[in-house]
Amino acid sequence: MQDNVLENELLSRLRKGDEQALSKLMDHYFVPLCSFCNVFIADMATSEELVADVFYTIWTKRMTLEIHTNFKSYIYTAVKNKALKKKKNLSSSRSVPLDTMTSDVVDPQNALTQLTLQEFNCDIKNLIQTLPEKRRVIFELNRFESLSYKEIATLLHISEKTVHNQISLAIKYLRPRISSLLNNIS
Template sequence: MDNNKSLNIILKKLKNGDQDIFEKIYLEYHEILCIFLLSYTNDKNLIEDIVHDVFIKLWNKRKTVNITTSIKSYLYRSAYNKFIDTHREQKKQTEMLSSYYYTAVMQAINIDHSKKDDIVNKLDTCIKSLPKKCKNVFIKNKIEGQKYHQISQDLNISLKTVEGHITKAYKLIKGCLQINNF
């Protein structure tokens, strides 16, 4: 009963916009949530992003949030759900980009041999013209076959940054190839 009363007091303060109570919740649970997410991924940047998103959501939805068990349970569940959503989105984006890559390769195969050499040379030129970091990430993923999380760890950048570089590389390569009618 005492825990329930304490929870109600904390929730009331939180709903009224008490920044001190929010800060106490943050300080008490931030590190614990990061450790919890380590059981799902070793990407520390991703973990930090997820935990910060959980607390931002808690603050932004403080007036309508409905916590019935405990703040700890709510935060753990929120962190887990955010991790799963992020993982699904990354998987979907990876599959989409792989599909584009596969389509480009299949189109290149169906072109006569004289044009193939021209396209391969132009593709090589386009890849070489990418910005340095973008090119490095693209080569590690598409040529060396490394996974996003491995690139993220090797280069000490977040998964979102890796995804951004791959997306940017595809756009730049596509534009480069279209300029030259390939």
């Protein structure tokens, strides 16, 4: 949906009450927005609820909706704001949920390997969480959401140079710590 003309047409149809236009926008943006939202609050179920709320708000306010940028920037900013507001309301004592192992694993060596990988992934997630919030968000958007420096800069209203600097600092911080984690596994 790179074509702004198509998005503008869908928004025009949306304003007229066309539910299929909303459906097409949701088909394209819902999953990436949930992943993006999850960067901020680390709870996929809540992320899905928040993104659904944003689309619901767009639908209910479709007649008065004013978008001064492109739709992608608008909706990502709306989700980011909703996620940050939700994060403020969440208790700070939440734990990061572990990925569940498949129940049909029979091979003990395979189970041990999976458990080791899960623990390593959890350690990496926890390590990333120790980054300053702005740096963590920028790093996660780049590494986990595959957003370019330019897209991150636009989304967060900062310069590309700031994005570059924050990612460089994150890597400098994480690299030796991840190496240490890997040494502990061996």
